[in-house]
Amino acid sequence: MQLLLAPMEGVLDFALRDALTRLGGVDRCVSEFIRITDQLLPERVFVRVVPELRQGGCTPAGVPVRPQLLGSDPACLADNAARVASLGAPGVDLNFGCPAKIVNRHGGGAALLEEPERLWRIMQAVRRTVPASVPVSAKMRLGLHDDQRAEECARALAEGGASELVVHARTRAQGYRPPAYWQRIADVRAHVTIPVIANGEIWTVEDALRCQAESGCTSLMLGRGQLSDPGLAQAVRAAVGGASATVTPLPTWEAIRQSLLHYAQRIEGHVEPRHRAGRIKQWLHYLRRRFVQAQQTYDAVRTFTDSREVVRWLGSAPERPLH
Structure with missing residues (x-):
């Protein structure tokens, strides 16, 4: 079983990949597009x-990032994929799932x-250009307006040379509204090798098992x-492995608080000062x-606009008991 950290545009940048992979459980990451x-x-x-x-091509915790x-x-995708591979990337991923209107x-x-x-032509061109030792994967949704061509799209990518396929179990029209149609992924699996x-x-964990x-x-x-539960990957691994699984302690709130502080330090180098507090609160919103x-932390820092105020509060806040 491989547990991958998804690409999330505007959210999961290298600083957050660093924080989450330090907490453990993730086998591989995919970058923002x-x-x-x-x-x-x-x-x-x-x-x-x-x-x-x-x-x-790895986070500081040693987790590969494609x-x-x-x-x-x-042709242009193939040329750029070859350049990425030449920089030592452990793989190249292609995006066929972004629902953003401007992208579409x-x-x-x-x-x-x-x-x-x-899809077939893109994958074939990239696969021909990227060295055979470098995996080329793809991420797709079930479709644009509906899921009638999901199997056909998956076959096109597989026949074009994709090494693996991630399927987000919704169409673009369905956005991120629940539910996800996991059974349609089974249909896709039946059409590719x-x-x-x-x-x-x-x-x-219950969602993962289902x-x-x-x-x-x-x-x-x-x-x-x-993002909401940085111990989710570890908990899924333990649930799937059962008695034979290696027991790894799940991250405590104190460990996550320290990760928030580490994350705040890492974004200083690439996020404008006026946006830094918002980025920290964005992760807190998920948590x-x-x-x-x-x-409790979110309520305390919600009105702060200066990241230094947020950091000071995080650094001085004692661990609070669950209730």
């Missing part, structure tokens, strides 16, 4: 989004699920659920779904 249009991007663009490329590319031109209007992300033949990883609406049962997938990609202490 790097938009590819009509040119070969310079090295600095890839390193800015995925600075892990400067340390062997840069994700988003675009619609096969320009023919990228989930919009490409209306064109299975183009490459590994398929299930994604979407996995918030708890997703595995309905999708038939052993491996999962965790996004908002892992309060799981932790009473996160709700």
Whole structure:
């Protein structure tokens, strides 16, 4: 079983990848997407989004990070994928699931699920250009407006040379509204021979086990659920492994509080001062779904606009008991 950390544009940057992978349980990350249009991007663009490329393509905790590319031109994507691979990336991921209107209007992300033949051409071009030793994976939704072509799209990517496929079990039209249609991932799996990883609406261990049962997938990609509960991946691993699993203590609130402080330090180098407090509160917003202490912290710092005030409060706040 592989447990992957999902790409979340505007949320899961390298600083948060660092914080979450230090807490344990995650086997691999996928970066936020790097938009590819009509040119070969310079090295600095890839390193800015995925600075892990400067340390062997891994987070400081040693977890591999695959840069994700988003675009619609096969040749240009192939050239940029080759450049990413030359920088030491442990793999390349292609985005066919982004639901953002501006991305879809320009023919990228989930919009490409209306064109299975183009999916095949993109994947084939990238696979031919990237060294055979470097995996090329893809992430897709079930479709744009509906899921009628999900199997066809998955086959196109597999036949184009994808090494594995992550399927977010909703269409672009369904956005992030529950439920996720995990049983449709099982239908997709039946049409391809490459590994398929299930994604979407996995918030708890119970969700993870039900997703595995309905999708038939052993491996999962965790996004908002892992942000809300940084111990989720470890808890899933323990639940699946049963008595034979290696028992790893789940992160306490104190460990998460320290991670918040570490995260605050890491964003100083790349987030404008006026946005830093908002980024810290953004993670706290997710954490309060799981932790009473996160709700208490959020309530205390909600009106702060200076990240230094947030950090001072986090640094001085004693651990609060659950109730």
